[in-house]
Amino acid sequence: MVRREAITGKNQGSVIIMYKDINHLVRMDLNLLPILDTLLNEKSVSKTADKLNVTPPAISKSLNKIRDTFQDQLLVRSGMSLELTPLAVRLKPQLRELLDNIQNVLHQNIEMNGSELPRSFNIVTNDILMSKLSYKLMKKSIQENTNHVFNFNYDNASTCMLRSEDIDLYIGEDKTLSPEVKIRTIGHSDCVFIAKKDHPVLQMEKSLKVLKEYMLIVSKNKLKEEMESLYRERGYKRKIHGVSAGYLPMIENVIQTNSLGIVPMYVVDGLQRMNLEVEFFKPQFELPKVRIIQAWHPRYHNCSSHKWLRDISKDLLEF
Incomplete structure (x- = not known):
């Protein structure tokens, strides 16, 4: 005993x-x-x-x-x-x-390929990055013969989500997170306007004076705050009529109405693969860039399989 x-x-x-x-x-x-x-x-x-x-x-x-x-x-x-x-x-x-x-x-002197420590990973991201990353992770997992399981979840805008042991990694646009969280920048993306293919604005000049007359939809991130600041600086009243939790609902709104959307270029790359009825254009003024980050709780910082996930997902997204 x-x-x-x-x-x-x-x-x-x-x-x-x-x-x-x-x-x-x-x-x-x-x-x-x-x-x-x-x-x-x-x-x-x-x-x-x-x-x-x-x-x-x-x-x-x-x-x-x-x-x-x-x-x-x-x-x-x-x-x-x-x-x-x-x-x-x-x-x-x-x-x-x-x-x-x-x-x-x-793992002080051994470089792991990730397959030796099978895990079930919970990743929070937006709909476009989810579609861009999920199939690549699957292909990589098959290629390396890993036993990892990848569970994707939509960003619920919570600042404290990474404190939950149910969430392993956040991948997405810069956002406010709890102070102890580890953050790594994996890229930047220019922003552009999008409109449905027969939208009259496509034949007009792309000044803020013209564009402000149309309803504007942005995603629920720091881009909303930056666009509101831009309007104020130019002396215009707030013209943001919709804030979307994801990019696909925003795109559907743009297709079905005369509203305009503002999205990062990585979203446009996804739309072009989907052959959706939208066009993008750059305005005659500078739009803010978005920073793409990975974020995780410190408890996972030295975990080899988590390091594998962070490095592999960064490489696969190719920012």
């Missing part, structure tokens, strides 16, 4: 678990540690299974092995949910630190 001895140091909250039967611990399958880490965070067998892309019975079987190793239930039923035992509460931060340290040790 494994005996536990808690030794409390000068810091009252710091508890080190010492195992008298060290041979029993050494025989523990280290593959169980990431499962335990996820279980302690999710406090749910089904959510852990979903996150790790395995079946709930497989997680239950692993949990029984973990309980046997630690001689503790670790998670106990409380009504409709699972709660951590006192030992599990103490283990949780230590286990997270241990896994981070293992990652660092393993």
